[in-house]
Amino acid sequence: MTMRVRIEDVAEAAGVSMKTVSRVLNNEPNVSERTRQQVEAAVEKLNYRPLPSARVLAGRKSYLVAMLFDNPSSNYLMEVELGVLDACQAQHYNLMLAPLVYDAKNIVAQVESLIVQSQLDGVVLTPPITDDAGVLKRLDELDIPYASVSAKEANRRIGVIVDEQGAVCAMMAHLVSLGHRRIAHIKGHPAHGASNWRLAGYREALKRAGLRYDRTLVVDGEFSYASGYAATNALLDLKQRPTAIFAANDDMAAGAICAICERGLSVPRDISVCGFDDTPIAHQIYPALTTVRQDTREMGRLAGIELLREIRERSSGSIVDVPYTLQLRRSTGPAPTT
Amino acid sequence: MTMRVRIEDVAEAAGVSMKTVSRVLNNEPNVSERTRQQVEAAVEKLNYRPLPSARVLAGRKSYLVAMLFDNPSSNYLMEVELGVLDACQAQHYNLMLAPLVYDAKNIVAQVESLIVQSQLDGVVLTPPITDDAGVLKRLDELDIPYASVSAKEANRRIGVIVDEQGAVCAMMAHLVSLGHRRIAHIKGHPAHGASNWRLAGYREALKRAGLRYDRTLVVDGEFSYASGYAATNALLDLKQRPTAIFAANDDMAAGAICAICERGLSVPRDISVCGFDDTPIAHQIYPALTTVRQDTREMGRLAGIELLREIRERSSGSIVDVPYTLQLRRSTGPAPTT
DNA sequence: CTGTTAGCGCCTTCAT
């Protein structure tokens, strides 16, 4: 039975006092570089990790942050979570997962109770909670630092974003270069800011390409496979079908491909399809999906880093812009010649 | 800004010692009924709530359990995690996520350090850590309660299982009833017990159907999409192709479908494909995948419940058998008539 | 720059 390694043991191993070890652990100033390295070596060697309860009890901080999310079963959130976890572990913070039931009626109360009961030092917000005015207001009132992942423009203070509108424009340009002129768009869930940006990018791209905006080609969706499937069936019933479909996320694009195949049509020969996110499903369907990749895990990590920075030193967290990349795969091809 | 109410304040208000208040709070014996009521009244009046950190630091329990896992980006684990979270929240325990690098060399040390440093009250094990003899041995030595999700038979003490062999047999019977005689199997990752059960079920089913075991029809895989794709290409290169492919999980089945489509063949007209797990991808690919469904979230929840039961009262946790169901979808059909 | 001395709020052990 191994005994727990305490700060005292690290101090002894490094030949310094407990307090000096504590300084190093908390990135406090007034430690010489040499001493810092000695302490870090000892921490590494003994594999020391501070006991959260003791820190909380002695100090004023809880070293606990939570990630707030709504729809728990999405690949997107899983990836973000792992990234946030990376950031927290690197700085010896604990991460609490807070699955919320996104119900406008009591969401604010849920959040407040969570923060007070658990003594949270800060929270990471994910869509669509990033854009709930009530939650944001209460967070400000409680003076709790928070970082948002892909918040709407108006709500951005600290966190990460991707230039989604630019990404959509770039993807649309690709479709246009393939000869497509009738390009449809399946919108995302209206509560998510991403839905707006992606739609904005779609319209912007049409304008740049000199194509007119045809509202019959823009249909509602809600980010789910089923909604993409339904939306595509509506598009296929049109007198004049689109030659390409840009779905606001991969799941809906997968649903679109299914609907197209079921009618005996071929992707991309008859209709090209592209998505957004580059979730695992993108390369696990046939044909592999052309999509926009955003590094969600990295986004989570950066959001975590900015949050912790803000917690450590107020007003020092910022917005980080994470680059996107186009993943051109088999689901897009030249427009059919009519 | 009010000062925090401490146990001392309650003691004073009730006219007793701190320890007596503590006894009442923890339902310990040796408190007269009259005293108990006085204390409870004081607690109520002052709206006192014990501070978790202080409790953990002073006591021996941490109210913290961890879920150990290896491959973080799998739908399977995400679901299990949510289930475990359900169980923990219901009993006011905290869940810590422990992504491990499964490297036989230091996995035991990683686990030990995690447990000791974080003062874990128990852990939930997921495959393949469930079957790492070194880890299990050390867990027993440390006398740390643990619950396993789908452990190998020999390692089952507390946790949840599914009759995977029976499930595979049932699915195979379905294929046989569709007229298939040349049925291939893509094996799972060798370190996972599930791979063995599924292979065993495959052989068992062949025997029951009076079909001979043809080793050229059984190929290696490792649960990844890419491995399913590669394995299927090998099968399609055979002089005598299979008419059905049973992949040990859904990701590999998706890879199989892709490989088949790429050769211009059709699923299920030329070849039927089925998988295992019923992860989201199963109904997000075309054609929708016939597969075995196991309720992974429920499995996580039950594993959490059994673990907490064991923590509360030793030797009271047990093994729970979770039922499976066959999901018959479009990827399987009648065997082609030769 | 570094070390010493007190606790943080609660539970444990050992008295009474």
Next chain:
DNA sequence: ATGAAGGCGCTAACAG
């Protein structure tokens, strides 16, 4: 049945 003293592991405040 109850209480007093001591410490859990860490950090804040104050020395040097």
